[in-house]
Amino acid sequence: MIEVDVESLGVRALNERLHRLPRDTNERLWKITNPKGAHALAAGLDRPLSIEIEGHVGYYCGGMNKQAEITINGHAGPGLAENIMSGVVRVKGNASQSAAASGRGGLVVIGGDASSRCGISMKGVDIVVGGSVGHMSAFMAQAGHLVVCGNAGAHLGDSIYEAVIYVGGEVESLGSDCIEKPMTDEHRSKLEQLLASAGLRVQAARFRRFGSARRLYNFKVDHAAQY
Amino acid sequence: MCGIVGLFLKNSALESSLGRHLSAMLSALSDRGPDSAGFAIYRNPAPRGSIKVTLFHPDPDFGWDRLMREMSEEIGTKVRGEARGSHLLLTAAMPVETARHWLAHHRPEVRIMGVGDCIELYKEKGNPKEVVRRFGLEELAGSHALGHTRMATESAVTTQHSHPFSTGLDLCLVHNGSLSNHNRMRRWLSRHGIEFQTDNDTEVAAGYFTHLLGEGATLEEALKSGISDLDGFYTFAIGTKDGFAVVRDPIACKPAVLAETDDWVAMASEYRAIAHLPGADQSRIWEPSPATVYSWQKH
Amino acid sequence: MPRSTKAKPTAPATAANPAGHREHASFPPVVIAEIQRAAREGIYDIRGLGAKRRLPSFDDLIFLGASISRYPLEGYREKCATNVTIGARFAKKPIELKIPITIAGMSFGSLSANAKEALGRAASEMGTSTTTGDGGMTQEERRASKILVYQVLPSRYGHDPDHMRSCEAIEVVVGQGAKPGGGGMLLGLKVTERVAGMRTLPVGIDQRSACRHPDWTGPDDLEIKIAELREVTDWEKPIYVKVGATRVKYDVALAVKAGADAVVVDGMQGGTGATQDVFIEHVGIPTLPAVRQAAEALQELDMHRKVQLIVSGGIRNGADVAKALALGADAVSIGTAALMALNCNAPLFLEDYAKLGTAPGYCHHCQTGRCPVGVTTQDPELEARLDPELAAHRVRNYLATMVLEAQTLARACGKSHLHNLEPEDLAALTIEAAAMAKVPLAGTDWIPGRGGE
Numbered sequence: 001m002i003e004v005d006v007e008s009l010g011v012r013a014l015n016e017r018l019h020r021l022p023r024d025t026n027e028r029l030w031k032i033t034n035p036k037g038a039h040a041l042a043a044g045l046d047r048p049l050s051i052e053i054e055g056h057v058g059y060y061c062g063g064m065n066k067q068a069e070i071t072i073n074g075h076a077g078p079g080l081a082e083n084i085m086s087g088v089v090r091v092k093g094n095a096s097q098s099a100a101a102s103g104r105g106g107l108v109v110i111g112g113d114a115s116s117r118c119g120i121s122m123k124g125v126d127i128v129v130g131g132s133v134g135h136m137s138a139f140m141a142q143a144g145h146l147v148v149c150g151n152a153g154a155h156l157g158d159s160i161y162e163a164v165i166y167v168g169g170e171v172e173s174l175g176s177d178c179i180e181k182p183m184t185d186e187h188r189s190k191l192e193q194l195l196a197s198a199g200l201r202v203q204a205a206r207f208r209r210f211g212s213a214r215r216l217y218n219f220k221v222d223h224a225a226q227y
Numbered sequence: 228m229c230g231i232v233g234l235f236l237k238n239s240a241l242e243s244s245l246g247r248h249l250s251a252m253l254s255a256l257s258d259r260g261p262d263s264a265g266f267a268i269y270r271n272p273a274p275r276g277s278i279k280v281t282l283f284h285p286d287p288d289f290g291w292d293r294l295m296r297e298m299s300e301e302i303g304t305k306v307r308g309e310a311r312g313s314h315l316l317l318t319a320a321m322p323v324e325t326a327r328h329w330l331a332h333h334r335p336e337v338r339i340m341g342v343g344d345c346i347e348l349y350k351e352k353g354n355p356k357e358v359v360r361r362f363g364l365e366e367l368a369g370s371h372a373l374g375h376t377r378m379a380t381e382s383a384v385t386t387q388h389s390h391p392f393s394t395g396l397d398l399c400l401v402h403n404g405s406l407s408n409h410n411r412m413r414r415w416l417s418r419h420g421i422e423f424q425t426d427n428d429t430e431v432a433a434g435y436f437t438h439l440l441g442e443g444a445t446l447e448e449a450l451k452s453g454i455s456d457l458d459g460f461y462t463f464a465i466g467t468k469d470g471f472a473v474v475r476d477p478i479a480c481k482p483a484v485l486a487e488t489d490d491w492v493a494m495a496s497e498y499r500a501i502a503h504l505p506g507a508d509q510s511r512i513w514e515p516s517p518a519t520v521y522s523w524q525k526h
Numbered sequence: 527m528p529r530s531t532k533a534k535p536t537a538p539a540t541a542a543n544p545a546g547h548r549e550h551a552s553f554p555p556v557v558i559a560e561i562q563r564a565a566r567e568g569i570y571d572i573r574g575l576g577a578k579r580r581l582p583s584f585d586d587l588i589f590l591g592a593s594i595s596r597y598p599l600e601g602y603r604e605k606c607a608t609n610v611t612i613g614a615r616f617a618k619k620p621i622e623l624k625i626p627i628t629i630a631g632m633s634f635g636s637l638s639a640n641a642k643e644a645l646g647r648a649a650s651e652m653g654t655s656t657t658t659g660d661g662g663m664t665q666e667e668r669r670a671s672k673i674l675v676y677q678v679l680p681s682r683y684g685h686d687p688d689h690m691r692s693c694e695a696i697e698v699v700v701g702q703g704a705k706p707g708g709g710g711m712l713l714g715l716k717v718t719e720r721v722a723g724m725r726t727l728p729v730g731i732d733q734r735s736a737c738r739h740p741d742w743t744g745p746d747d748l749e750i751k752i753a754e755l756r757e758v759t760d761w762e763k764p765i766y767v768k769v770g771a772t773r774v775k776y777d778v779a780l781a782v783k784a785g786a787d788a789v790v791v792d793g794m795q796g797g798t799g800a801t802q803d804v805f806i807e808h809v810g811i812p813t814l815p816a817v818r819q820a821a822e823a824l825q826e827l828d829m830h831r832k833v834q835l836i837v838s839g840g841i842r843n844g845a846d847v848a849k850a851l852a853l854g855a856d857a858v859s860i861g862t863a864a865l866m867a868l869n870c871n872a873p874l875f876l877e878d879y880a881k882l883g884t885a886p887g888y889c890h891h892c893q894t895g896r897c898p899v900g901v902t903t904q905d906p907e908l909e910a911r912l913d914p915e916l917a918a919h920r921v922r923n924y925l926a927t928m929v930l931e932a933q934t935l936a937r938a939c940g941k942s943h944l945h946n947l948e949p950e951d952l953a954a955l956t957i958e959a960a961a962m963a964k965v966p967l968a969g970t971d972w973i974p975g976r977g978g979e
Binding site: 011012015016019039040043044046059060063064066078079082083085097098101102117120121123124140142143159161162216218220 | 569681682685686687688690691713714726727728731732734736740741742747750751753754757758759760761
Binding site for chain 2: 738743744745746747749750773776779780783
């Protein structure tokens, strides 16, 4: 386990060090202390590392992550794991706006709440939220899964493409072209898998599924009001 | 675009370190607001019958002593002042209108930054870390304070354009974001008696709230009206004699973090600014919902 | 005798109006046709390219060549250098361009793979850069282009950190000249399997796009985003910020404050593969005033030449290049013009233009995906009409010609480097151009609007 005080080393030096590790490195376990809300911590990683961050992080922690497993023992600022390609990013506390924005793969787990725009523009990432999500979550969500154990704020899934949303609690309102869809065995099984991968012991039974009505896929005057 | 911060102390034992904490909060947000900085601090209530006025003049050799002497002689009551950088905190034993009238007549070149029983308002061009040092913020004590670091979007970088903007007695406003209908709003407010000194969008919001409060609205009502009347992206923090309020526009793209412990409530554009406050690690941290008014008052 | 009810011609006959009917300036035939199209279809008209209406432009400026007070340089023997360095402000590896003309961002999806490859090859031969687009990077483009700029757009279609790291620079796109405030658009016919796969979209849908970035809004948060991009790429690459020209002075200043190495300003003549006609024609300012405002914003911050200014939007020839540089740009970027060098609007395959309801010289139907010359199509049969090698040769020739033209004008003004051109080398032919470029009306000292300074 390599321990780094990022307050003294600096984000840039730490990131460079993590980027430069050899592809077959055996320096795989890292603990980062004193993040104090710093931005872009552990961004752009591309190694099978296991990183624990002790404290709260700022914007874009784990941005564009590949392969690494990052755990934040605190809260995260906006853009957590934005454009994640693979690997896992976990935050024990809350995540601010645009968590996992445009994520293309991998898994993002938020223990507490996510604020607005959780999963905005998602392109294949799986996001599991133990608490609730704020307004405009899954806006223009193209692919992947968003699991919300708590409630979802207004305009959920506005302009959604093919991403699938599961919500355990209440949904304040649905966005353009987002509708409730029946839960089949296949979906329940996928949901259970996602909850398990997030390490959450939550019953899949009470969840509802939401997805695209696909009425906006081709410009039609009759749907002009939806635009 | 900018950084905004607010700190409200629930535990009065921390009052002596208010300035130190606010100073660190502003420094943390100097990257997102390098052009200018300002703060409003609520402290040392004026004695009954007196008013506190924060004044500004760019000339470092400005005759503040002469101003105070002349004012005191002409009105016939006590006037004292405390200089801080390019500003002077005047405490005058007279009604507020008397003070305003005298200043407008005898020193029209002096800018009034803030007026009230408790408020002191200091702001200037320059890097926030510098500005804070020039005003000696670190040594100031008080019950609550708001601050701002500025990255000018559409209006000039001058002292007048800096935030906070004072909207009325013991009131002030800081803003992160960019309004989109402030020009027509400014013209309407001007016709209804509000005077503007700049082309700044935040000044319009400040004028809007002053107008509504002047018409008898409560702070909550004024802020709620603002949500529908003011268009654009904004996180507003408003300072009052007894506390502060925070509100975000309905789309809520601009950041806002709130944190609370038994000892304080803090607000900032980035968590980084709150991180060093005593007990921050264990504080309750959350984000204000869009189009919702949050407020805290002294009891 | 009853009066004849037949209307008499009230105007002289012209080729367009042989019967001499009285014209209606507010409702000419083209406007009536558009109203009736809207009445039929119930949706806005979508098309490609940029503003088609006449605008104040570089054509309204001329150079004051050498005479007695100034001395020209001899061609060939006396050097007129053309190189430019981009990104020395923060990047570890700034970009060296041999010519101050780059190829602007145009997506694979909007353009065919052959078109992207041809542009890459031509740029590489001339020592300049191409730019990816709203859809991500293709391997063909990476291979063909020696210097590749990677765009980061609101949609983040195909955004890949490995691709970004493999490129030489990064361009954060806030907006483009054709539609400042709007997002990308690609209609169903062009969303083929390959394009859809890159963008993670269902095949054949009309792509809806975001107009704001998903994870930041405003220059204060842009600063943090730029810092993240630097972290992901270990501070190696220059980062450009691109805006459509609207409030240029503010936007350029903010891009500098947010930490950009270079600013790209795209005037309203800038093209697009597809967007609403009303957006193209009615939003944004022309390139002419945009250049000068951008340069002034940089000068006021003492950042001129420290943060590079790249200007685009209707750059067509070496005269445009030289004029943009004289007004303060470090380089220009071409989009529409590059496509035309490829064959856009060339008089070939005339029946296919006719099928689209247009003709060479008038076509703007990129959005249909039925480009008769294979440039803006995903149809393999049409794409085959564009041979990448021959097309690359054409673009290379065109770039070389523009550089020679710019050098000719610069030498005539006594400059040994294109960057030494300055506004005082210019005069304006119209009052609008004089006011917009802040250059005197030819034969006078008058710059409108500068009076009361």
